[in-house]
Each structure stands twice: as C-alpha cells, then as structure tokens.
Amino acid sequence: MERATAKEPAGKAGQERDQVHVFAPATAANLVCGFDILGLALEEPGDEVFMKRSDQPGVRLLKITGDDGRLPLEPSKNTVSACVQMVLQHLKREDIGIEIELHKHMPIGSGLGSSAASTVAGLYAINQLLGQPLSKHELLPFALKGEELACGHGHADNVAPSLLGGITLIKSYDPLEVISLPVPKDLFCSVVFPHVDVPTRAARQMIRSKIDLKDAVTQWGNIAGLVSGLFMSDYGLIGRSMQDVLIEPIRAILIPEFYEMRETAMASGALGFGISGSGPSVFAFAQSRNQAENITHQIVQHLKSKDIDSNGYVSAVNTVGPRELF
Incomplete structure (x- = not known):
C-alpha cells in the first residue's frame, strides 16, 4: 500500500493545455544504508522543462542548456523526450505534436x-499538458524506463522521490511497490557536490556481488532503524542508523577527501553523513537549517583548502516533488 505525502498539484483535471513550464527536484538516493531502495527529494537544485504543443505531429527536443553538449537531442535517445513518446503511445495520442526545451x-x-x-x-x-490523465504513481513505470535508458539500470531510488516528493522506500521492484515515509519536521539536508568525476556505471561495477551474512544482518538492522527513526521522529536513531557496511567502503575510494568530509560534518553536528547516490556528492542530515548551513559551509571550505571546487546546497526535504513554474 502506498501512502502519499502530498496532493497531486497543478492545473484543472481534464483540461488540456497549450504549454507548461515544470521544475523537478534533485534527489539524494540510498540514504547511506538503503542501497537502491531509499531516497529523498531536495528543494534544490533541479531541472526545468518547457513544453508546448506543435501543429507538426511527433516529439521534438529543440534545445538543451546546462549540459555542455553532452546530452543527445535525438528524441528516442534522450530520457525526457523518449519518456514523453512512451506516454503518448500509452495514451494513444501519438498524433499530437510536442516541442521540448530542457534546462539542466x-x-x-x-x-x-x-x-x-x-x-x-x-x-x-x-501529463499536465494533457490534463492529468495519469496519476503520479502511474507515471512511475515510465520514469523507470527513463533511468534504464540513461544508466542502463531501471532503479527507482531517484525517480520515486523526485516524482512523488518526500522520502520514499522501494519495497519491491517486481511488482513495483513504493512507500512514502514520514518526514520529521526538523530534518534538513546538507549537500555538497565536489567537482570530481565519478561515473555512475563505474561506481556500480565496483560493488561486490557477494556479501558476508554478518554484514547483511548489520545492514538490515540499520535500514530498519532508519525507517523507524523517521516514523518516530527520533533524530538520534536516524543518525545511529546511517551506517553502511556494504557499499560505502568501496565507493568512498573514488571520492577524494571522503572520510575527511565525514569527520568535518560530524564535528559540525551532523546526525549522519554519507554518499548521495553513486557520488561524488555527499550529504548529511541535520536537525535545523542553521546547522545544515554550517555543515555545508565547513565541508566546502575544507575542499577549498585541498584545491577542490564544489557546489554546496542546504535543503529541507521537498515533500511536493515536481511543480509548475509560472
């Protein structure tokens, strides 16, 4: 059973539109101990899509900004346009024309x-352009197809929180079952992106295919503890549960100054600290916005002292997910 964290916003149900401008949020996936099953939506950063109808049938991706020319404009090869094509095919609306701009x-x-x-x-x-014929949960399988196109693996720990908002748990993939978890009111995120290259596929290939039973038991306990901490708003339990004995020790090798960043975060009052997704971004939980701001500042300054540029963000958990921009 799925428990929604936010109402489905936007336009008037059933009323089709000529154009829309949408923001969708970045995410922090895994939340340290929950590899491929836990994730949360951030307030910032995020990507924007401007979409409008066209008299010429078919989907066209007209423009991409912020990607340094790395993303394809061919509709079938870009995750945005390819997923739009899938939705139109599913709804038997392939006769209409759609023009898209993506701003990263x-x-x-x-x-x-x-x-x-x-x-x-x-x-x-x-979905907004067509009058919301599908719910957010009905859009989720299409988002998984997009992740498969982009990364070679259709995991939901990023797309589920970005689409649904809040903190999500992927209970199973077959069948797909996503649970929205409670968000404690004083929970804030400190996020830092060091300017180093850690390709997602390379990071995934380093993961062990076999693990010791004792490590698995430790990990299960931490996942259960983190979920329990979220339900009880027990910040101490949340922090104690943010330990990863399976993935982090391997992926940390690819991230310069990882352990020094963790030490800096914990010394600045972080509840817990770890890698966001496959890295190189790192994130920490804090119990106030001021504390999260200080953690971000301290990590950015540490990296600067090591001649590593970075972007720092401070965010509450975004419980809405994507939204229209006006």
Missing part, C-alpha cells in the same frame, strides 16, 4: 539524480 541546473554524474530530475520534469509536463 545540476551536473551530469553528480550523484544527485540528474537524469531522474530531467525525466520526471518531462513526464510531469506532458
């Missing part, structure tokens, strides 16, 4: 769900 405001391969945010923005936009 986060780096590709940042560990902040860059491809997921673009995909979700496109899906939310086409």
